[in-house]
Amino acid sequence: MANIKSAIKRVKTAEKRRVANVQRKSAMRSAIKAVETFAAEGNKDQAVLTFATASKKIDKAAAKGLIHSNKAGRDKSRLAKLVNAL
Template structure:
């Protein structure tokens, strides 16, 4: 257990920051999961909207410092790759 006042203050601050980061991290994961489910469902319009929302959340979380900007870029890239793999075939078959 911390003995000094500053150490006790840091413990309180760390708990507050951890709760803040946990909220944004779970929100981010939720939006990414929703986007993946929409992609798997096959509805292009719904998937596109979900991917755009997920990208916005990823950018916001990166700006807030919860995740690194390169991690956000990597996650967005992987999400777009899934989207394009699923719907580029559909678009070419329809033509």
């Protein structure tokens, strides 16, 4: 364990950020899976609604640095193609 006061604080803040990042990334993945599920069922209305929220979560994750901007664009494009095909 760290002895220096600033190092102790960095350990605490790093843990808080890690937990927040895990939650954000998990919420993003869940939103993506929800869109894919509705698309697989052929439920276009729900797929469109969940695509909007998934898109927002993907953008937020990219802005926070959780995922690369190229991955965000790729995920949104893939989901949009899926929803538009319905």
